[in-house]
Amino acid sequence: xxxxxxxxxxxxxxxxxxxxxxxxxxPWTGVRNHAAKLNLLAMKKGDKAFFYHSNVGKEIVGIVExxxxxxxxxxxxxxxxxxxxxxxxxxxxxxxxLEAVKVDAKLKEMALVKLSRLSVQPVTDSEWKHICxxxxxxx
DNA sequence: GCCAACGTTGGC
DNA sequence: GCCAACGTTGGC
Numbered sequence: 440x441x442x443x444x445x446x447x448x449x450x451x452x453x454x455x456x457x458x459x460x461x462x463x464x465x466p467w468t469g470v471r472n473h474a475a476k477l478n479l480l481a482m483k484k485g486d487k488a489f490f491y492h493s494n495v496g497k498e499i500v501g502i503v504e505x506x507x508x509x510x511x512x513x514x515x516x517x518x519x520x521x522x523x524x525x526x527x528x529x530x531x532x533x534x535x536x537l538e539a540v541k542v543d544a545k546l547k548e549m550a551l552v553k554l555s556r557l558s559v560q561p562v563t564d565s566e567w568k569h570i571c572x573x574x575x576x577x578x
Numbered sequence: 579g580c581c582a583a584c585g586t587t588g589g590c
Numbered sequence: 591g592c593c594a595a596c597g598t599t600g601g602c
Contacts, residue, residue: 446588472597494588537589556587556596 443488464526475559498534532575
């Protein structure tokens with residue numbers, strides 16, 4: 440099982456929209472970055488990911504699960520882009536803010552801080568457990 | 579194939 | 591609204 444973090448602007452597609460899409464999930468489209476694409480391709484069904492609100496909120500608000508592995512992105516007008524389907528798993532009891540990540544010695548090396556522009560990024564086991572703890576949910 | 583210019587993203 | 595980071599584009 441691998442762990443990931445996906446970013447979305449809540450104005451465009453936020454946690455609430457993800458929850459509304461239910462168990463069957465929603466295609467995570469629109470990735471137009473090769474590093475992010477590689478991460479999408481590496482995702483397996485059942486992998487978990489944090490759902491991060493960029494720009495507005497700047498916090499990890501919930502956990503999603505990969506329900507369909509990478510397939511061609513139907514919204515891509517050109518190029519070999521892919522998307523996956525993700526479904527809301529559970530919200531964090533306490534959102535973990537970017538600020539909290541930055542000041543936490545265990546988390547400040549995260550891609551979220553170091554590579555702030557990467558929209559799909561891997562999360563290590565220890566980072567995952569630590570954020571779950573901060574968020575008040577079981578890892 | 580290098581590198582400068584430009585566009586986009588995202589934090590502040 | 592500004593700026594830093596970084597990817598992409600285009601001239602050479």
